[in-house]
Amino acid sequence: MPHSTAADLITPSSPLEEDSELPDAPPHALDVKEEREGDNQKELEIGVPVREDLKPDIKLEDLFDDVDDEDEEFPSSGATTGMVESSPPAVPIALAPSAKYTDPEVMLAFYQRLFPFRYLFQWLNHSIKPSNDFGHREFAFTLQNDAYLRYQSYPTGDLLRKDVLRVNPSRFEIGPVYTAPPRDRKTLRKSTAFRPMAKELVFDIDLTDYDEIRTCCSKANICHKCWSFVTMAIKVVDTALREDFGFQHIMWVYSGRRGAHAWISDKRARIMDDQRRKALAGYLEVVKGGAQSGKKVNVKRPLHPHLARSLDILKDHFQHDILEDQDPWAEPEKAERLLQLLPDKALNDALRKKWDAAPGRSSASKWADIDSLAKAGASKTLDGRLLLEAKQDIVLEYTYPRLDVEVSKKQIHLLKSPFVIHPGTGRVCVPIDTRRLTKFDPLGVPTVTELLGEIDDFDGQDLKEEDEGKKIQDYEKTSLKPYVDYFRTYVASLLKDEKGLKRERIDDDAMEF
Structure with a gap:
């Protein structure tokens, strides 16, 4: 490109176009069934009936939450732009010593005391005054019994907060902004209008997408070593987007x-x-193909500027995070994978012979062996340009972001909301x-x-004298503060x-x- x-x-x-076909958003794979009756779509939640009772009672004061106060983007807890504090006051935390994070009372206390509903509202609304950017937004709840409740919407952030406190989901997800409030989609005269x-x-x-190349962990397990793959990915993608x-x-x-x-x-x-x-x-x-596929990086030369920049970002990570921390070619069968990615058979034979004679040779040493044997003339037919390109492709295969x-x-x-558990x-x-x-x-x-x-x-604790009388929000009392x-x-x-x-x-x- x-x-x-x-x-x-x-x-x-x-x-x-007004009447273009709209594919329905994908349902939760396990918890939602949908069936068509004529042109109407009926939603069934496993383990929970269709919950029309979850539609909140919308009061006039909830629709116009102090809209005159538009210049104060982040008011104190007493101000109410887009978020009113009309919900019942948070009760003292009285959890059993053995309470687990999956317990409903733990989740409810978290939503009451710590979840930053005000800033979530402003983020999704793009303003401190309620607008369709928020009111037409879909929210989906995963309930405590693992049922999935979709197409929820709220005119204001405070109504979202009230419903979350009432339903107490184990988590919730954020979807798109629609042409109409998702709750009202079945009342529209044309289904295509939604x-x-x-x-x-x-x-x-x-990180499960890195299981074939990370050696420290697999599946849902992570450690500081394999988290470096995420760090590399963020650097590359963030730079490209900006x-x-x-x-x-x-x-x-x-x-x-x-x-x-x-x-x-x-x-x-x-x-x-x-x-x-x-x-x-x-x-x-850039990295394509499943765990059993062959070469996963096939890019054109000269390299696209994005790829050249990415290699520059990733080269130090490859040396430290891949060769040293992951040691991906320590085992003979893994070393064979490396040889498959090199372009010259004679060089491969020389490398294989050297590695067979030195069991336990590190991946960093094996990587260095490629250049040393090439310079020593291990292959009379070696094309230096093809070898360089192959090595660049290997670096990309082991460091470049593997995106879903x-x-x-x-x-x-739909994507999980920030700050959920x-x-x-x-x-x-x-x-x-x-x-x-x-x-x-x-x-x-x-x-x-x-x-x-x-x-x-x-x-x-006893408050310091200068802090007495100050209103300290609950999140400010915790290690969640820097994130909020x-x-x-x-x-x-x-x-x-x-x-x-x-x-x-x-x-x-x-x-x-």
Whole structure:
């Protein structure tokens, strides 16, 4: 793909036709069944009936939450722009010493005391005043019995908070902004009138996709060594999104166990149609093929500028994180995989002979052997250019991001919300500060039970004299504070730019004759 066409991928295409067919968003694989009766679609949740009672009672004051206070993007806990504090006050935490993060009372205490609903609302709404960007947004709940409840929507952030406290889901996911509130989709005269209009561009990195090349862990297990694959991926993808496409509002979120998600909130990204999302995902997809396939990197020469830049980013990681920490070719059968990726049979035979004579030779030494034997004339037919290209492809195969591109291709894809609790680890899905990317420790992210304990510990202390009388929010009493503060700063930057875009549109309209 020519470098000059990168920006073309994000140019808005023509709008959808009013009566175009809309594929339904994919249901939860295990918990949702759908059946068609004529032209109507009926949803059935396993283990739970269709819950029309979950539709909240919308009061007039909830629809207009102090909309006059538009200049205070992040008000104190007493202000109510887009989020009112009308829910019952949080009760004291009274958890049993043996309480687990999966216990309903633990989840409820977390939602009451720690979840940053205000900033989540502002992030998805792109303003402090309620708008269709939030009111037409789909939310999906995974309930405590693992049933899946889709197409929930709320005019304001406070109504979302009330419903979360009432339903107490084990987690919830975020979907697209539709042409109408998702709750009302069945009341529309035309089913085709309900279609997605916008959604953040997202990317998913999962360490299970690295199982064939990581040697320290497998499946759901992770350690600091294999987390470096995620660090490498974030560096490469984030740089490409900013430098090649000009995106600015990119937030990376820890998945809670073995991966990370990118949310791109720039308006140009949100309004991209599926065709352009697929093209952008293809631009970033380099490593292709399953665990049993052959060569997984097949790129054209000369290298695309994005790939040349990526190699420059990854070369140090390859030496330390791959050759030393992973030692991927220590075993003879793994070393054979390396030889398969080299272009010259005579060189391969010489390398194999050397390695067979030195059992236990490290991967770093084997990698160095390639150049040393090549320079020593181990092969009379060796093409130096082909060897260099093969080595570049090997570096890419073992370091370049392995993205789940299907997540990125469609607006209708649902993705787990930031700050929910991972059900398998109890850890919070926190944002990752990319300015301190190498310092991020996935195993050090707090669990929900640890956070609730920190609140209790803080409340049991004597406050300093200068802190007496100050209103300290619960998250500020815990190790969740830096993550919420980072999210708040990210949202403030997004809202500032969105306000500027609105002013530009107003100015453009004023110039029309």
